[in-house]
Every structure is written in structure tokens, then in C-alpha cells.
Amino acid sequence: MSKPSISIGLNIFIATMGIVSVILLLTSLVFLAVFSRTIDDVVVTQSREINKQIVMNFEGYINSVIETANYIQFASFDMDTETDAEALAELYRTNSDMKKDVVAVFLFDAAGRTLVGPTLDFTLADSVAALPWFSLARDLKEIFHFSSTGESSIAGGRDEGVISVSKSIEYTRNGITSDGVLLIELNNESITDLARKTNLGEGGHLLILDDRDALLYSSEPPQGTMTAASYALARSLYLGGTRASIERVDMYLYVNTLLHTRWRIVTVSNVDEINGAMRRISGILVAIFAVAVAVSAAVAGIISLQVSRPVTQLRKVMRRIEEGDFSMPVDVSGQKEIVLLSHSFSSMVQKIQELMARLVAEQREKRKTELRALQNQINPHFLYNTLDSIVWLAENQRTGDVITTVVALARLFRISISKGENFITVQDEVSHVRNYLTIQTIRYQDKFTYELELQPDMSEMKVMKLILQPLVENAIQHGVGDDDGHITITGTIEGDFMVFRVSNTGYGIPDSKIEEMYETMRGGTEHPSVGMRNVYQRLKLYYGEQADITISSVQDESTTMTIFIPVDGREGRQP
Amino acid sequence: MTISRMLSTIVLVSAFMAAVSMMGCSRDEPSVGLFLYNEADPYIKEFAKQIMEESGPVFTPVQYDAGNSQLIQNEQLEGLLVRNPALVIVNPVDRLSSHSVLRKLQAAGIPGIFFNREPLAGDLALWEKSYYVGAKAEQSGQLQAQLVMQLFGGEPENLNGYDRNDDGRIQAIILKGEQGHQDAEIRTREVLRSFEAAGFIVEVLALEIANWNRDEAYAKMGPLLKDYRNNVELVVSNNDAMALGAISMMRQTGMFQDSNRNGRIDRSDELWIPVVGIDGLKEAEGSIAEGYLYGTVKNDSLSMAKAIVELSGILLGHIDPSMARYPVEDGTYIWIDYRPFISEQ
Incomplete structure (x- = not known):
């Protein structure tokens, strides 16, 4: 090559720095990608697990309610509402009194007349058959109907809304079996308790939607902007998870069904920590990158100097010899190859001197x-x-x-x-x-x-x-x-x-x-x-x-x- | 220059690696998912096997086992739906959860065939491309009652020798699947209703809930036999598994003897009482052949599997709808009849 290319030292330096930078950059990028995916997976999995735990807690609760209902149903079929009226009333009473979440238990006949349960207000007694939970149970007899209209108990006494669990059941009256409607009223306490135990991160909350997408329950006040936003999103989600930014906070919405109901539980978990973690890890990576580049720059500099200095020395000696001055001793220290080269050069110069003398x-x-x-x-x-x-x-x-x-x-x-x-x-x-x-x-x-x-x-x-x-x-x-x-x-x-x-x-x-x-x-x-x-x-x-x-x-x-x-x-x- | 060559090599290598990992991801997407509520249920296991065998020439479903958890099934469904399958075949864990599943399917525009557990009619109506393949639960109870009435001579006023105490009534133990479970309720109700309608007087000695489970039926049969071993004339079970569990316990107490030593259990023996199941498991058929189980009502899973595969083929465009052997009623239902199954003796 006739063109004077860049010096050995610079070449080594550039090559080293190039390799180090490229490798570091690639490693950092790959690491970031893997890390972000992993942390994403972890957070999403965590959110899902929390959701599942919540749903399982609710399922446990619903199952216990249904067990109670089944027991009452069985008893209502087994015991005559007329001849065993006292014992049956006692059984109903016990169930509502013993369980703090049960407000009241009723058995109505097909026309909505109370067979067992607390005495109803005179004004209400005639209109039971027109209430939504009653018609639901009559329309679809095989399943339990969970409805939460926000109305207070028909038994009165409490202002807060109850969840009405109704089902068409068979009862025996004077030896004759007929269809009636069982109603169990539940208060919100258990659900609130269950929701309170959850850890969904800052701003995280829980929603329960019914089959008409009505908001049955929200762990945060439903009027809150956060809840409103997540409710709006949840209305169009039926199953599974999705990421969304709510009020500029990264949230993970996960929707699951609730056993024995047509409801769905929506957990909204705060996953903003991912961003924080990514920022932290990015900062650390940048720092590592800077330090590594600095260290390799220093090392590359030293190595390139070590290589180029003896070469420069040798070149000086050569130039002096070129000018005819043989007096300078060829004594170069440094890398093995260069020293060997200088030894060879030295003996060559000696030969030349001998030849010249001759x-x-x-x-x-x-x-x-x-x-x-x-x-x-x-x-x-x-x-x-x-x-x-x-x-x-x-x-x-x-x-x-x-x-x-x-x-x-x-x-x-x-x-x-x-x-x-x-x-x-x-x-x-x-x-x-x-x-x-x-x-x-x-x-x-x-x-x-x-x-x-x-x-x-x-x-x-x-x-x-x-x-x-x-x-x-x-x-x-x-x-x-x-x-x-x-x-x-x-x-x-x-x-x-x-x-x-x-x-x-x-x-x-x-x-x-x-x-x-x-x-x-x-x-x-x-x-x-x-x-x-x-x-x-x-x-x-x-x-x-x-x-x-x-x-x-x-x-x-x-x-x-x-x-x-x-x-x-x-x-x-x-x- | 060496540096640029090195850089280009690195870029090439990373591009290659990226391509390899991309290729790793782009494997054949499963186009049909088969979601089972619980593979531990032998009936479902057999059912799934039949579906897989029948579908062989048409398509290959990917099978998912929810292990009796709707949560797991939800997750499995979600996992497949994001990959945009052509069809899902679902055996729901919880029939009411199908409400959300159907809305999800509707939103994604993916057809769904449900079987074994029937979603509410109102929920199936939410999505026009939803179907249910199954048997009418009422029919199983009715057929079960018919088998029993046939054994007792068919005339309610004149019961034959199987009325061991000759009181003109049939003393029965009922093994119920699951309290509140639709099928359990219907089967129990229908069998009793059918007896009543035909004029047979059945006296229910005990109604035990064994959750469709063989072991639970076996365990619960012990104390029942202690009380009623000498009175009981009939055991009605909501399914075969519980019937087989009950038979195990009954054999343990010395019932079912091969008194004439012909290699078969003798019905004429004093200690033989009829046990009837529903489903038609392979093992139940074996038990019937040996003379233990009197009869079962076969949930014709093979026909159901065929119907599901045929419907899938139509939905996937592999089968001409005009050639369909299993007609779709009301645009949603394919009803497969139950078949009584007994051994002649």
C-alpha cells in the first residue's frame, strides 16, 4: 500500500474500542430486551396470580354460600313447610343468624308469598313476585341467580345494598311437592373483606361486573376517575389480561369469571414499577458501559503505546543510521517481537559496519x-x-x-x-x-x-x-x-x-x-x-x-x- | 478495513440469530383447540380420545386440560385466542362462566362448539357461531327409570321377584352427582318423576351426594349399607363411576355372588340388587358383562364426537353442510340421544 495508513497504535486503539463498544452495546441491548421481557412476564404473571388468588377466595365464598343454599334447599324438600314449620323456620333463622354475611333467608311460593323467613313489610309483601331476582329464578330454574341491584334488604333494617341469591327450589307442603323460590340475602361485608386482602399495588383495584356489564362492586369508590376509567375499559374485556395506561399509570387488567355466576372479576394492578425498574437498569447499564469504555480506552491506549513506542524508537535509530551515524546503539525495549526485530536490526547494522570498514x-x-x-x-x-x-x-x-x-x-x-x-x-x-x-x-x-x-x-x-x-x-x-x-x-x-x-x-x-x-x-x-x-x-x-x-x-x-x-x-x- | 469487516460480521451474526429465533416462533399455529374440563374424568378422557380419533382425517385439535378449574381453562382459552384459532371446542368447567367465554369468542369472531356442559340458552344466543353438542339430560333419567321398570316386570301393581320384600314398593338408594349441579338435579328429578308417572312407588331410603366420584361413592356406600343392606332393592346412580364405586363396596359386604358357578353373577341370588348408572363407560360395560352392574344409559359419546367433528369440519370449510348427518337445531344445538345399555340374562 503506497498510501500511508494510520499508525499501528491508532489502529489497535480504534479496533479495540470498536469491538468493545459493539459488544457492550449488543450485550446491553440484548440484556435490556431480555430483562424487560422477563420483568414484564414476571409482573404480568404476578398480576395474574393475584387475580386468580382473589377469584379463588371469592369462589370459596360463593361455594360456601351455595353449600348453605343447597343445605337449605335439601331441608326445604325434606321437611314439610306446614307440618315441620317450626323446625324449618328455626333452620332458616339459624343460618341467617350464625353467618354474619347472611342478612336474611326466605322461601317464597310461586306467587311470591312468604313461606319461611322474616315477616315482610305489608307494602312489600304483594310485590315480591315483581322483583328482579324472583323473576330470574322463575325464568331459569336450574341455576343460582346472583343479583346486586343496590337495593337494601327486603327484610328492612339496613340501608346498605345486599346481594340477592335466588334459586327456584322444590318444597313440600302438606306432602305435596311444588316449586318455590329460595332467597338468600348477603351483605357486602364478605366481598369487601375479600377485596381488602388483595395487594394490587398503588392505585390498583378490583371491579366486579355482572352479565349486563353493570358495576356490582368496586374496591375503590366508583366515582373515582381511576375506577371510571378502568370500568370503561373493563366493559369491553371478557377474559384474559391487557396492559393499559390509566390516569398515566401503567396498569394490568386481568379478567376472570366467577364460578356459579355470570359475573366477572376484573383486577387492575399497578405495573408502573416495570418502568421504574427499566429506568434503574438502563442507568446501571449506561454506567457500566461508560466505565467499561473508559477502562478499555485506557488499556487500549497503554497497549498501543507499548506496541508503537519501541517501533518509533527503532525508526529513530534507523533514521540516524540512514543519515550515516552508526554510533547510536540499537537498544529497544518493549514487546518480544519488536525486541527481536531490533536485535536483528542491530546485528544487521553491525554487519553493515563491518562491511563498510572492509x-x-x-x-x-x-x-x-x-x-x-x-x-x-x-x-x-x-x-x-x-x-x-x-x-x-x-x-x-x-x-x-x-x-x-x-x-x-x-x-x-x-x-x-x-x-x-x-x-x-x-x-x-x-x-x-x-x-x-x-x-x-x-x-x-x-x-x-x-x-x-x-x-x-x-x-x-x-x-x-x-x-x-x-x-x-x-x-x-x-x-x-x-x-x-x-x-x-x-x-x-x-x-x-x-x-x-x-x-x-x-x-x-x-x-x-x-x-x-x-x-x-x-x-x-x-x-x-x-x-x-x-x-x-x-x-x-x-x-x-x-x-x-x-x-x-x-x-x-x-x-x-x-x-x-x-x-x-x-x-x-x-x- | 478489518474493523468494518468485523462490524459487518457481528451484524450478520446477530441478524442470523434473530432470524433463527423468529423461525422458532413461527411454528404452525394450532387452528383448533379442544378444551376439556378435567382429563381425570374417565368419561371425558374417553370422549376426548374419540374426538381426536374422529378428527384425525379432517383436522388436528390441540388438547387442553383444565384440571377442573375454570381459572385454568380461562387462561388456556386466552392463550389460544390471542393466536387467532379457527375454532374452539369447549367442555366448560363452569357452565355459567361460558357467558364470558362466549362474549370473548364473539368479540374475537371465533366460532365455538360446547359440549358435555351446556351453557345457558341465553348465553349461547349471544354469539351466532356458538353451538352445543350434547344429550338432553332429562332423557338419561327417563331411560334409567325405564330400565329399572323393565327389570321389575313393567307393571307397577305386580312387581316381580326383584321386589325382595314383596311390599309392592321399590326401596332405593340414590347416588347424586353434585348438589346443585344441573345434570345431577335433572337426572335425579327425571328418574323419580318417570317412576311416579308410570305409577311405580319408589321409596328413597337415602339420597347421598358423591360428587360424580367413584371413591367418594365407595366410601359413602359403607355406612349406607350398614343401615339398609337388608332393605335396599335398587341403587340409582347419576353416573357410572359412582355406580362402580358403590358395587365395589357392596361386593365387599358379600353381595353379588356367582351361586350357580357359571362364571357370571346371578341376578336370582338373594344378594343381587340392581345398580343402574349413566354414561356407558368402558369399565361399566365390562361390569355389566360380568353381571355386577345391571345397566347403564349410554351417553353416546362416540356419536357426539362424530357430531362435533362433523360440525367442526363444516365450520372449517372442510365438509359440505348439505352432507351433514347430524342436523343443527335452532342454529345452535345438535342433540344426541342416550341409549340404554343392559346385558340380557
């Missing part, structure tokens, strides 16, 4: 060899010319000159060899040139003169050997013509440089030729005159860029070649 040594060796080769190039030309002139001198019987030449040649070679040293004193270099000039003056039969001037304090300075001789050779070649030539050689110290000048008289060299000579010196083109180039390259090789050779010429007058050598240059570069 390369440098090899280069140095190569340079020495080259240098020696360059120095040795001088000799064959000169030796041939000199030997040629010695032969010429000997042929002309110039013994003295032969001796001078041979001696000078011997000295020249001794300095040339100079025990294999590359650097010799300026004095030795100058005497080398002087020996050379001695030989050349003889060879050129004094066609030129020369002078040598050396600043005395530089005579003991060391200089690369055999640098002046090629220049002098060049000066002789260009400066010695038909007229008498003159060659001047000076050595001075100018600033930080040793400066050697070799001047010769003559026609001078045109600028184009000078350019050509520079080219030759720099090694651009091959040229027969190798001496100048040889010197130039050796100077550069040993003294570096500061060392130089310049050529200047004045037309028809003179040519001067100058060598600049840094005074202290040699030491730094000395191999």
Missing part, C-alpha cells in the same frame, strides 16, 4: 596500489630519455657530463624510492627536481636556465613526493624552444597552503589549450602527457578538494603552473 580498507589498499602504479609510470619515460642522453654524452666523449648525469640520476632515483615513503620533505622534493633539472640541462645542452627559490621554513614540511618534477617536465617541453628559456620554481607558504609555482618563458599557451589541459588533468580525455594528470589525481586523492593545480599563461611571455597543497591537509588524510 570496503574502506579495501579502497585504501586499492588507492595505495593505484598510487604506486602512478608513481611508477613516471620512471620509464624519463629513464629512457636520460639513458638516451647519457648514451649521446658518452658518444661525444663528454665524460664529465656523463658522470654528473649518472650521479644526478642515481640521486633522483634514491629520492624517488625514498624507502617506499610517499611523503618526503619539501627539501627532498626540491632536490629531486634539482637532480632532474641537472640531467635535463645537460640533455638540452643549456638551452634553458632555471632558478629555484624555496621559503626556508617550509623545507622540513612534508609533501607528497614527485609532484614538482612532472610540472617542470611540462615547463621544459613548452618553454624550451630556440631562444634561451628560463624556468622559475618557487615554493612559498600562503595562508594555509603550500604553494609551488613553476613558470617558464615562451610563447605561452592559448586559453583553449589550457582548457584542454584542465580536461586532461581531470581525466576526461586520454592524452599522451600523463604526468600532469598523474600529479593532479594524486593530489586530489590524498589532499582532497582543497588541493589544486592552476595554469595561467601570458601570450608570448610566460606560462605558470601553480600547485596548492593545504599545510595540515596531509595529516588528516594520511592513511
Whole structure:
């Protein structure tokens, strides 16, 4: 990938945080969903159980009423209302007196005349047959009719409404069996007691509706807005449960039937606690989420730092090495992989260093060899010319000159060899040139003169050997013509440089030729005159860029070649 | 990028899981529910079995047992109704609670077939798609009386040898199902009324309530036999279970003997007295074959089951109404006759 992607540390951080957030979010959502469903189920189940408990309590009560009624029914059939009137009346009385919920017990004949039971008010006695519970019992004989019209007892005495339990039964009168109507009046106390025992939560209440959806009983005042609202809802509910918001409170309505009646009991339980619980659990989840994200952010940060720091360290070291500085030790601490990597890198750097050292040594060796080769190039030309002139001198019987030449040649070679040293004193270099000039003056039969001037304090300075001789050779070649030539050689110290000048008289060299000579010196083109180039390259090789050779010429007058050598240059570069 | 790939993987996995759980929910909805008041009642158990067998080729009802609790049945009904069944077949625990059940069915628009316990006519009228399949309770009592009268010679003035004390009256013990229970009341009333109408004088030695229950009948028969073992000439039971319970106790006191050793209980024996039941349980048939139980009035549950299945098939659209073998009367009732069942000896 060419595009620089985000850093390892950031990558780790983002990945970790992404995973943690997604997992936490999913877990929280799933947990919330499951929790809400579970708590919903629990609350609904609880509401249903409460309802069932209530209904069972009521059933128990209704059963006890029916048992009483059955007992009375059985007795009424068994005992003659005429002949056993006393005993039967006693039985009726006992049942209404013993049971605190029973207000009165009556037996009426088919026309509504009282056979057994308390004496009725004169005004009421004739109209019993017209009362709703009476006609219900006559119309449908097999079942018990529970009706609650809110009317007070027909026996009088109490103002509160009663529940009328009526049933068509058979009674015996003077041995003849006939149909009559049994009436048991119940007060509301038992129902109220049963309803009071229930726990339907704050605002929870209980309603009892009859088969015409009339509200028979309400545990809360029926005028209350809550009751009115739940009653309105309950009218269209026949069985089972439903959730509803009543007066902005979450309620669970559960409808059940009541055994032996066509009534239904509606419990309205407060399930608002679900919302509270959900709010609490949501808060806790958010807190857990925040803490978990913070902790994982911290951990991810630390891990990403631990991973990226050694990498950064390693990169710094690498950059320094890139810049050529091998001095810094590669010492990276941190993860195992990075440390191993740095170890590998370290040994690689060491190898490189070794390789470089070897390369440098090899280069140095190569340079020495080259240098020696360059120095040795001088000799064959000169030796041939000199030997040629010695032969010429000997042929002309110039013994003295032969001796001078041979001696000078011997000295020249001794300095040339100079025990294999590359650097010799300026004095030795100058005497080398002087020996050379001695030989050349003889060879050129004094066609030129020369002078040598050396600043005395530089005579003991060391200089690369055999640098002046090629220049002098060049000066002789260009400066010695038909007229008498003159060659001047000076050595001075100018600033930080040793400066050697070799001047010769003559026609001078045109600028184009000078350019050509520079080219030759720099090694651009091959040229027969190798001496100048040889010197130039050796100077550069040993003294570096500061060392130089310049050529200047004045037309028809003179040519001067100058060598600049840094005074202290040699030491730094000395191999 | 790895992160986005990871995220998409997580999303995919959760989507897959959601899909799996959805699939788990979308199983075949039961289209017909069969609600029984109490499977512990052998008659109901057999009845349900017959319905299941008969319905086999047409539909498969899911069976619910209320364990004799209207509360449980209400809950079971509610549980099925929210899943919008095509039909409910209900044997109510409490016939009066059917009022609310019918209104609920009407509100949900789901047809309902009731059986075994008859809702009030007024309640059935609340919902036009409500039906009752059953027998007329009066008939059972009447047939029961006929069986007895047949045994005693058919002439009230001239009772045969089964009038053990030869007083021209039949001394009887009556085992009543449940005080106040519609069927118990009607059966008891009708059997006595039929005797009376035919001129037979039946003297009720005792009327014991045993709540349709065999064990209770067995237990209550003990003290009764102590008092009336030598007087009793007839035991009339509101159902077979109580009759069988009574026979167990009677055998324990030495009644019912195979005096001629033909492998059958002899009616001619002094200690044999007729016991009659109602329902026609398998066990009762066995008892009749062995000679213990004189007879029973068969609540023809097989025909009822067939009628229920046929009506269900019509309501579900599987059966052509014109092919119906069991006619619906008044748009609501299918009446199945009781059948007397005795062994000839």
C-alpha cells in the first residue's frame, strides 16, 4: 500500500474500542430486551396470580354460600313447610343468624308469598313476585341467580345494598311437592373483606361486573376517575389480561369469571414499577458501559503505546543510521517481537559496519596500489630519455657530463624510492627536481636556465613526493624552444597552503589549450602527457578538494603552473 | 478495513440469530383447540380420545386440560385466542362462566362448539357461531327409570321377584352427582318423576351426594349399607363411576355372588340388587358383562364426537353442510340421544 495508513497504535486503539463498544452495546441491548421481557412476564404473571388468588377466595365464598343454599334447599324438600314449620323456620333463622354475611333467608311460593323467613313489610309483601331476582329464578330454574341491584334488604333494617341469591327450589307442603323460590340475602361485608386482602399495588383495584356489564362492586369508590376509567375499559374485556395506561399509570387488567355466576372479576394492578425498574437498569447499564469504555480506552491506549513506542524508537535509530551515524546503539525495549526485530536490526547494522570498514580498507589498499602504479609510470619515460642522453654524452666523449648525469640520476632515483615513503620533505622534493633539472640541462645542452627559490621554513614540511618534477617536465617541453628559456620554481607558504609555482618563458599557451589541459588533468580525455594528470589525481586523492593545480599563461611571455597543497591537509588524510 | 469487516460480521451474526429465533416462533399455529374440563374424568378422557380419533382425517385439535378449574381453562382459552384459532371446542368447567367465554369468542369472531356442559340458552344466543353438542339430560333419567321398570316386570301393581320384600314398593338408594349441579338435579328429578308417572312407588331410603366420584361413592356406600343392606332393592346412580364405586363396596359386604358357578353373577341370588348408572363407560360395560352392574344409559359419546367433528369440519370449510348427518337445531344445538345399555340374562 503506497498510501500511508494510520499508525499501528491508532489502529489497535480504534479496533479495540470498536469491538468493545459493539459488544457492550449488543450485550446491553440484548440484556435490556431480555430483562424487560422477563420483568414484564414476571409482573404480568404476578398480576395474574393475584387475580386468580382473589377469584379463588371469592369462589370459596360463593361455594360456601351455595353449600348453605343447597343445605337449605335439601331441608326445604325434606321437611314439610306446614307440618315441620317450626323446625324449618328455626333452620332458616339459624343460618341467617350464625353467618354474619347472611342478612336474611326466605322461601317464597310461586306467587311470591312468604313461606319461611322474616315477616315482610305489608307494602312489600304483594310485590315480591315483581322483583328482579324472583323473576330470574322463575325464568331459569336450574341455576343460582346472583343479583346486586343496590337495593337494601327486603327484610328492612339496613340501608346498605345486599346481594340477592335466588334459586327456584322444590318444597313440600302438606306432602305435596311444588316449586318455590329460595332467597338468600348477603351483605357486602364478605366481598369487601375479600377485596381488602388483595395487594394490587398503588392505585390498583378490583371491579366486579355482572352479565349486563353493570358495576356490582368496586374496591375503590366508583366515582373515582381511576375506577371510571378502568370500568370503561373493563366493559369491553371478557377474559384474559391487557396492559393499559390509566390516569398515566401503567396498569394490568386481568379478567376472570366467577364460578356459579355470570359475573366477572376484573383486577387492575399497578405495573408502573416495570418502568421504574427499566429506568434503574438502563442507568446501571449506561454506567457500566461508560466505565467499561473508559477502562478499555485506557488499556487500549497503554497497549498501543507499548506496541508503537519501541517501533518509533527503532525508526529513530534507523533514521540516524540512514543519515550515516552508526554510533547510536540499537537498544529497544518493549514487546518480544519488536525486541527481536531490533536485535536483528542491530546485528544487521553491525554487519553493515563491518562491511563498510572492509570496503574502506579495501579502497585504501586499492588507492595505495593505484598510487604506486602512478608513481611508477613516471620512471620509464624519463629513464629512457636520460639513458638516451647519457648514451649521446658518452658518444661525444663528454665524460664529465656523463658522470654528473649518472650521479644526478642515481640521486633522483634514491629520492624517488625514498624507502617506499610517499611523503618526503619539501627539501627532498626540491632536490629531486634539482637532480632532474641537472640531467635535463645537460640533455638540452643549456638551452634553458632555471632558478629555484624555496621559503626556508617550509623545507622540513612534508609533501607528497614527485609532484614538482612532472610540472617542470611540462615547463621544459613548452618553454624550451630556440631562444634561451628560463624556468622559475618557487615554493612559498600562503595562508594555509603550500604553494609551488613553476613558470617558464615562451610563447605561452592559448586559453583553449589550457582548457584542454584542465580536461586532461581531470581525466576526461586520454592524452599522451600523463604526468600532469598523474600529479593532479594524486593530489586530489590524498589532499582532497582543497588541493589544486592552476595554469595561467601570458601570450608570448610566460606560462605558470601553480600547485596548492593545504599545510595540515596531509595529516588528516594520511592513511 | 478489518474493523468494518468485523462490524459487518457481528451484524450478520446477530441478524442470523434473530432470524433463527423468529423461525422458532413461527411454528404452525394450532387452528383448533379442544378444551376439556378435567382429563381425570374417565368419561371425558374417553370422549376426548374419540374426538381426536374422529378428527384425525379432517383436522388436528390441540388438547387442553383444565384440571377442573375454570381459572385454568380461562387462561388456556386466552392463550389460544390471542393466536387467532379457527375454532374452539369447549367442555366448560363452569357452565355459567361460558357467558364470558362466549362474549370473548364473539368479540374475537371465533366460532365455538360446547359440549358435555351446556351453557345457558341465553348465553349461547349471544354469539351466532356458538353451538352445543350434547344429550338432553332429562332423557338419561327417563331411560334409567325405564330400565329399572323393565327389570321389575313393567307393571307397577305386580312387581316381580326383584321386589325382595314383596311390599309392592321399590326401596332405593340414590347416588347424586353434585348438589346443585344441573345434570345431577335433572337426572335425579327425571328418574323419580318417570317412576311416579308410570305409577311405580319408589321409596328413597337415602339420597347421598358423591360428587360424580367413584371413591367418594365407595366410601359413602359403607355406612349406607350398614343401615339398609337388608332393605335396599335398587341403587340409582347419576353416573357410572359412582355406580362402580358403590358395587365395589357392596361386593365387599358379600353381595353379588356367582351361586350357580357359571362364571357370571346371578341376578336370582338373594344378594343381587340392581345398580343402574349413566354414561356407558368402558369399565361399566365390562361390569355389566360380568353381571355386577345391571345397566347403564349410554351417553353416546362416540356419536357426539362424530357430531362435533362433523360440525367442526363444516365450520372449517372442510365438509359440505348439505352432507351433514347430524342436523343443527335452532342454529345452535345438535342433540344426541342416550341409549340404554343392559346385558340380557
